[in-house]
Amino acid sequence: MTKREVHASVKDERLVQKRREQMIKGAVALFKQKGFHRTTTREIAKAAGFSIGTLYEYIRTKEDVLYLVCDQIYDHVRERLDQALDHKKGTLESLKVGIANFYHVMDEMQEEVLIMYQEVKSLSKDALPYVLKKEIEMVAMFENLLNDCVENGELSITEKQVKIIAHDIFVQGQMWAFRRWALRKLFTLEEYIDLQTQVLFSGLGQLHGKS
Missing domain, CATH: 1.10.357.10 (Tetracycline Repressor, domain 2)
Known part of the structure; x- marks a missing residue:
């Protein structure tokens, strides 16, 4: 099956990988604590260590x-x-x-x-x-x-x-x-x-x- 593309406006693949790993780590901790629906993208960004604007450079949706x-x-x-x-x-x-x-x-x-x-x-x-x-x-x-x-x-x-x-x-x-x-x-x-x-x-x- 074709891999689903998650849009990123950043072109540096190594940076995309690094930021997404930070994002996943932060999101998993939040989802475990609060659940998916109660977690906001702003909270994910904060847990990952960057701004909400930066977050949306690497994903489009939660x-x-x-x-x-x-x-x-x-x-x-x-x-x-x-x-x-x-x-x-x-x-x-x-x-x-x-x-x-x-x-x-x-x-x-x-x-x-x-x-x-x-x-x-x-x-x-x-x-x-x-x-x-x-x-x-x-x-x-x-x-x-x-x-x-x-x-x-x-x-x-x-x-x-x-x-x-x-x-x-x-x-x-x-x-x-x-x-x-x-x-x-x-x-x-x-x-x-x-x-x-x-x-x-x-x-x-x-x-x-x-x-």
Whole structure:
């Protein structure tokens, strides 16, 4: 899917990236405290450390910020999974690395993930499909990792099994973000990753054996 363009009048790409990162950080803190609708663009500008006039050089609407949060999460996940693809592509080890990297992203970006799902209902009807499509694209990254393993003979599972397993991996990663307040009382992040991966690979082994 074509990346949605968020208008900026500033042409310096590095400056745009820097300002938008400041904006996202400030907005996430405000959205968490007050919610999307009660937060004003002026408050976002202040939290980001610049004027309202400067803010509108980098976005057009408050809704653009949610797009930017979503894109930032997607870009981080894609970057981490690309690292996994470079690590013994098409092997179970590559799949393990991809899962671990994804869970680490969910931990590092917990606040952004929570805000995205809490406030997605605030998006307009024409904007919502874009954000939901981004999530499907992230799930598809795991489908690709699994399909690489199938093509390489590491796994023997059906196309439908690939799809449901990819969603399972994605939801388990989200669960750490949504339930970290409870889970980290029981497990470290690494323990959580190890346990979830053990359960997944146990199931994959049974599926592989039946094929």
